[in-house]
Amino acid sequence: MKSSGIGGQAVLEGIMMRNADKCAVAIRKPNQEIELKEMDCHGIFSNHKVLRTPFIRGAFNFIDSMVLGIKTLTYSATFFEEEAEEIKEKLGDKVTNKIFKEKAESVLIGFTVFVSIVIAVAVFMLLPFLLVDIINNFFNVTSPTLFAIIEGIIRVGIFIAYILLISKMKDIQRTFMYHGAEHKCINCIENGLPLTVENVMKSSKVHKRCGTSFLFIVMIISIIFFVFIRVDNTILKLVIRLLLIPVIAGVSYEFLKLAGRKDNRLVNVLSKPGLWMQKLTTSEPDESMAEVAIEAVEAVFDWEKFQKEETEAECRL
Template sequence: MKKTSIGGQAVMEGVMMKNLDRYAVAVRKPDHEIEVMTDEYKSLGSRYAVLGLPIIRGVVNFGESLYIGLKTLSYSSSFYEEEDYEPGKVEQFFTKIFGDKLESVLMGITMVISVILALGIFMVLPFFLTNLMKGFLPSYSIRTLIEGIIRVALFLIYIWLISKMEDINRVFMYHGAEHKTINCLEHGEDLTPENIKKYSRLHKRCGTSFLLIVMIVSIVVFMFIRVDSLLWKFILRILLVPIVAGISYEFIRLAGRSNSKLVNTLSKPGLYLQYFTTREPDAEMIEVAIKAVEGVFDWKEYLRAMHNGELED
């Protein structure tokens, strides 16, 4: 099986696919037509060599993925806004101030709020909960392990809760369409709904796997925080989050390129978690995923080169 550089995500009634510096969003509009938008985003890692170094590139990639993800999600949801929607006074006020840059400003604010909430719920809360155990559980290593278990448990509960929402369930179906389409392509088959349906909705390079790996890696990294001050333990945990994300990215990157038994075994927890964040898509959703691929990738030429042995391993 050949690997590709294509990755993506599900959006509202659609799929985003990214290949190198290009990305495309395909959305099934309310009239059932498919709208495709393509754009370019040149990674900071390709512009500044230092940002392409191991560990650092993971932090950069995470930030850029979050930015593109929010941008494409906003684009897809624009097709489903109420026709009689009128902006409120607050929105009109900020529009006058920022003009055409308002959307970028709002995305920036959303990114900051999202990161703060994630850190608060999945990093800070488990830390303070386990610190309450200090009186009857003096071992720092055991408390750190319990902290990690609480963190993973909160993440799993969060995934389980949002999977019960109808709109999110449809997003998870498009998530499955994204994975199945990439799997079909990497196995060398034509991108048709019939072929794609045969493939797994799980993929080792999935963002869900990345987030779970972050939770697990944090347990190991935080074990090395050996300071007496509660404040410094808290500060160091926050400061080390980028390191944890960078290490996790390197593992996901390796997993996407390797078929070794060890890597496949270590990838299994993330793959199993994808049973919660993906659903089996219908044929129309698969068609949307195909359109998204075609917006950034000549899959027919790719398959021709694959079958002729012209691709490098």
């Protein structure tokens, strides 16, 4: 069947699912009950038509996704904090609440997103460039193409090392399992199967529209873009790379949307590297995790109606 359009994110002991402006978070609480909450997921930029334009919308959608992701992660963490009330009364929270009042949460989330983007750009964009620049001092890499390829290889290597490192953490291991459950639910629906625990468990844990694939596509497309940077000044190279980040994000976003809609050989081949990377960020979930995923999906998406409409469309053809 065609893409359902739904997407999601694994959170702490749960899953967030989003369908257009609908968003729901399902959490497996310590007492094993499932807590379901519908949340506002209107993006910061959702009301600006120009920012929904192809190749422009990608960077802004990425920021919106980060804001929603941090918001839902923060919500899920409240179920597992020890002495939660005491934590909320920390001095930092008191000061923030006093200064920003009802906007305190939005300010903190915005600051977190900003810091996260700065760290990501520094580690995955600037660090590889600086490392290649150091290598260049010893081996005199004069070819811009070779420079960009070596930089890209280092960038991918850092990304893989980062994933492998955090995957050693127990909480992250379980989050990767919920990530697998999220994908399995979407694949179950898009393959025309009834959304049951049994069908979810036998569905694939990788999906072409995954955020992991997006990040990997960004790295690959960055290599292609940076090949065409033909300047000798190091500072100017860095500036151009920074200016190209929104463009690269926009192109990567459009490819990911295309991959979700199309099922031809070329798109499938180009999607393979991202699917391979998902083997590092998804794990096989257990049935209790599949139940959580189903709760989140059914809160935002009428999968029976979707499958019925798709079946009728196929019959008309």
